[in-house]
Amino acid sequence: MSTPESPERVALVTGGGSGIGREICRALARAGRKVAVADIQNGGMAETVAQITAADGVALAVPMDITSADAVASGVARINDALGPVDILVNCAGWDELMPFLSTDEDFWERVIDINFKGALRTTHACLPPMIESGWGRVINISSDAARVGSSMEAVYSGAKGAVISFSKTMAREMAKKGVTVNVVCPGPTATPLLDGIVNASDDGEKVINAMARAVPMKRVGEPHEVASAVAYFASEEAGYVTGQTLSVSGGLTMS
Numbered sequence: 527m528s529t530p531e532s533p534e535r536v537a538l539v540t541g542g543g544s545g546i547g548r549e550i551c552r553a554l555a556r557a558g559r560k561v562a563v564a565d566i567q568n569g570g571m572a573e574t575v576a577q578i579t580a581a582d583g584v585a586l587a588v589p590m591d592i593t594s595a596d597a598v599a600s601g602v603a604r605i606n607d608a609l610g611p612v613d614i615l616v617n618c619a620g621w622d623e624l625m626p627f628l629s630t631d632e633d634f635w636e637r638v639i640d641i642n643f644k645g646a647l648r649t650t651h652a653c654l655p656p657m658i659e660s661g662w663g664r665v666i667n668i669s670s671d672a673a674r675v676g677s678s679m680e681a682v683y684s685g686a687k688g689a690v691i692s693f694s695k696t697m698a699r700e701m702a703k704k705g706v707t708v709n710v711v712c713p714g715p716t717a718t719p720l721l722d723g724i725v726n727a728s729d730d731g732e733k734v735i736n737a738m739a740r741a742v743p744m745k746r747v748g749e750p751h752e753v754a755s756a757v758a759y760f761a762s763e764e765a766g767y768v769t770g771q772t773l774s775v776s777g778g779l780t781m782s
């Protein structure tokens with residue numbers, strides 16, 4: 527018999543080795559899920575796994591580059607062998623660099639779209655079949671408030687994150703009768719290594735981030751655990767009648 531928070535569920539979190547992804551892994555482990563921590567940074571993955579196991583949770587590091595369909599397939603196969611089929615997929619891996627659109631080139635567009643949009647296509651394609659077969663699944667995609675309202679110097683990233691929202695709504699419709707929900711969480715500016723990297727890599731970075739924080743009604747950037755709790759809700763047993771939704775966790779930056 528299943529309990530409201532079934533400990534048997536297996537979660538895969540991409541980008542689980544850092545920032546928001548790490549906090550999502552920790553939140554899901556606290557909810558009794560077995561967590562596959564997928565990333566390209568071995569040190570970051572090991573740290574997330576260590577934090578979860580130290581708190582008596584179950585976690586497995588799974589090296590996985592989401593820009594490679596082969597790496598995704600072999601990573602998912604490894605999770606299947608070690609923990610069981612993936613019931614909960616969280617697409618959190620992401621990347622960007624602040625740049626005016628006219629300074630970007632085709633290689634940059636490819637990289638941004640490959641990581642932020644196509645990565646989620648690859649993992650979703652690999653993980654949905656067993657969810658459909660079991661009649662239960664949760665997909666939670668991490669987009670961004672940049673997708674909802676635009677964000678200066680993040681034109682391609684905003685477009686890729688917008689694609690994540692449109693894709694999620696369509697998947698929510700396709701999966702609606704199969705017991706699989708698909709939802710989106712949009713962080714606003716959140717204190718993570720990605721945000722630090724964006725600030726450090728750009729001449730105008732500090733200015734832009736400060737302007738972002740000023741634009742937030744709560745006048746501060748978010749903390750990764752504040753995003754993770756929204757993901758944990760969408761991943762819960764109780765959220766079974768909620769699908770196709772986009773929830774901003776951004777101190778009121780986006781209201782709709």
Ligand SMILES: NC(=O)c1ccc[n+]([C@@H]2O[C@H](COP(=O)([O-])OP(=O)(O)OC[C@H]3O[C@@H](n4cnc5c(N)ncnc54)[C@H](O)[C@@H]3O)[C@@H](O)[C@H]2O)c1
Nearest residue numbers: 541544545546566591592618619620670713715716718720
């Ligand atoms: N921090 C913010 O202000 C903010 C705002 C809006 C949305 N987001 C989104 O939240 C998500 C998490 O961002 P974060 O701030 O925690 O960033 P982060 O840089 O701290 O973590 C991102 C993780 O993704 C991993 N990653 C990158 N490319 C990968 C690939 N090809 N395959 C597998 N893993 C890969 C990185 O190694 C890293 O561990 C991203 O999707 C990001 O776009 C962040």
